[in-house]
Amino acid sequence: xxxxxTGKEFDVVVVGGGVGGVAAVxxxxxxxxxxxxxxxxxVGGECHYFAxxxxxxxxRPIEVFNLAKxxxxxxxxxxxxxxxxxxxxxxxxxxxxxxxxxxRTASLRQAGVxxxxxxxxxxxxxxxxxAYAPGDTTEAVLTARHAVVVATGTRPNVPAIxxxxxxxxxxNRDLTTMTHVPPRALVVGGGPVGVEFAxxxxxxxxxxxxxxxxxxxxxxxxxxxxxxVARSLRSKGVTIHFETELSAVARPVPGGPVTATFHRQAIxxxxxxxxxxxxxxxxxxxxxxxxxxxxIVSVNDHLQSVGLxxxxxxxxxxxxxxxxxxxxxxxHGRLVAEIIAARAAGRELCDNExxxxxxxxxxxxxxxxxxxxxxxxxxxxARAEGFAVRTRTARYPDAVSHLALYRxxxxxxxxxxxxxxxxxxxxATFVGPEFxxxxxxxxxxxxxxxxxxxxRHAVAPQPTVNQVWDPLLAEESxxxxxxxxxxxxxxxxxxxxxxxxxxx
Numbered sequence: 001x002x003x004x005x006t007g008k009e010f011d012v013v014v015v016g017g018g019v020g021g022v023a024a025v026x027x028x029x030x031x032x033x034x035x036x037x038x039x040x041x042x043v044g045g046e047c048h049y050f051a052x053x054x055x056x057x058x059x060r061p062i063e064v065f066n067l068a069k070x071x072x073x074x075x076x077x078x079x080x081x082x083x084x085x086x087x088x089x090x091x092x093x094x095x096x097x098x099x100x101x102x103x104r105t106a107s108l109r110q111a112g113v114x115x116x117x118x119x120x121x122x123x124x125x126x127x128x129x130x131a132y133a134p135g136d137t138t139e140a141v142l143t144a145r146h147a148v149v150v151a152t153g154t155r156p157n158v159p160a161i162x163x164x165x166x167x168x169x170x171x172n173r174d175l176t177t178m179t180h181v182p183p184r185a186l187v188v189g190g191g192p193v194g195v196e197f198a199x200x201x202x203x204x205x206x207x208x209x210x211x212x213x214x215x216x217x218x219x220x221x222x223x224x225x226x227x228x229v230a231r232s233l234r235s236k237g238v239t240i241h242f243e244t245e246l247s248a249v250a251r252p253v254p255g256g257p258v259t260a261t262f263h264r265q266a267i268x269x270x271x272x273x274x275x276x277x278x279x280x281x282x283x284x285x286x287x288x289x290x291x292x293x294x295x296i297v298s299v300n301d302h303l304q305s306v307g308l309x310x311x312x313x314x315x316x317x318x319x320x321x322x323x324x325x326x327x328x329x330x331x332h333g334r335l336v337a338e339i340i341a342a343r344a345a346g347r348e349l350c351d352n353e354x355x356x357x358x359x360x361x362x363x364x365x366x367x368x369x370x371x372x373x374x375x376x377x378x379x380x381x382a383r384a385e386g387f388a389v390r391t392r393t394a395r396y397p398d399a400v401s402h403l404a405l406y407r408x409x410x411x412x413x414x415x416x417x418x419x420x421x422x423x424x425x426x427x428a429t430f431v432g433p434e435f436x437x438x439x440x441x442x443x444x445x446x447x448x449x450x451x452x453x454x455x456r457h458a459v460a461p462q463p464t465v466n467q468v469w470d471p472l473l474a475e476e477s478x479x480x481x482x483x484x485x486x487x488x489x490x491x492x493x494x495x496x497x498x499x500x501x502x503x504x
Contacts, residue, residue, distance in 0.1 A: 081205075124289055185208050377427035378429065396432060
């Protein structure tokens with residue numbers, strides 16, 4: 001029988017047990033705060049069970065298998081047309097802990113965190129009401145002495161298309177936990193999730209059709225990166241339809257084939273997979289009880305809710321709309337713990353003290369083949385924000401010939417976006433095999449505002465993928481203006497000498 005803990009007080013109450021919420025409660029508990037974590041699903045969140053971790057576990061065998069087929073001496077010893085699907089699923093199940101959060105919950109409780117498995121809803125200032133399972137009339141009312149943190153994340157968007165909901169389409173939760181590979185799949189959405197889903201399904205043997213509402217994949221990425229990914233997907237048999245949207249869906253027999261209609265044509269597939277955006281999980285968490293509208297929770301750089309007096313309500317990660325990336329949620333979670341601790345100690349924080357610095361330096365990797373790694377701004381974004389911009393680009397292995405040793409058919413591209421006034425990095429994009437490992441160096445350079453003329457002294461060892469940086473930085477120099485002037489003086493002197501010689 002559940003015990004009613006109405007009136008229970010904690011220093012901090014965190015609503016939402018994804019990676020950001022868990023990072024926050026762990027750090028607060030280790031600092032001696034009494035902390036409650038409220039989560040109505042699996043503690044660990046979408047990233048661990050249904051998104052980042054399982055999807056990358058499914059993609060990794062495809063990458064390695066295709067690499068083996070592209071390396072002489074290895075492909076001759078390899079057999080089969082694709083990875084062993086049963087073994088791939090078994091590894092995925094281990095990574096997601098067979099969809100159990102028992103160990104994670106036990107670890108948090110051992111660390112001193114009070115975990116409430118229920119639905120948390122604000123019911124006034126510093127107060128959260130927790131409803132347990134349907135049919136259980138017992139509730140807990142938790143009061144926070146210092147702060148409430150909202151970290152409720154997002155859920156898949158299901159577009160209002162005739163017949164779609166009734167056809168039971170797959171979302172990320174179904175794709176990442178699938179127990180069979182559909183022979184034919186229609187993926188809806190050309191963003192990061194859509195192209196990764198197409199990569200997974202085609203790599204495991206599905207005939208994939210990809211519907212893209214816009215005229216290119218991966219909006220908000222560099223055009224060259226979009227084209228390289230599109231070309232690669234097509235080479236793997238993926239059919240891509242641009243400027244196309246679903247208009248109707250029919251599945252007469254539950255579990256049977258699905259007929260999807262778009263752009264005046266219809267195709268039959270075994271599953272429709274949605275990658276059509278996310279919805280913020282704040283529509284029923286009681287924001288109105290404290291005078292806030294629904295939707296995302298707008299925050300300042302201290303992650304405090306904007307438009308609410310007292311500074312007691314915080315939000316992080318997806319809930320803020322700043323970035324829907326799990327690593328940013330984790331960063332926010334750790335940072336918000338430090339901010340709450342500082343303010344609980346009576347410190348008044350200045351604008352730049354313990355402030356989120358994710359704007360303009362976000363890093364993201366798209367795990368397609370080739371991988372797309374990006375930090376900071378694209379060229380078009382930088383120009384739209386008013387920066388004076390110059391760029392450096394390179395194609396590989398043309399610019400670094402030894403990269404061809406990694407695999408046959410090595411194909412890569414990179415671009416630096418540089419602030420022409422400060423000579424610092426605004427953004428970087430890398431497209432190529434294993435290029436995800438390059439992005440952290442770019443992120444460090446952006447955050448630290450390191451002049452690119454200084455970056456050229458960070459010499460990459462030979463032969464490594466890190467030498468992708470070399471041709472991008474080779475022309476950078478502290479003496480570039482002097483060298484330019486010097487060359488001009490040499491030319492002028494040479495011209496003068498020729499005139500004198502001729503006159504003699």
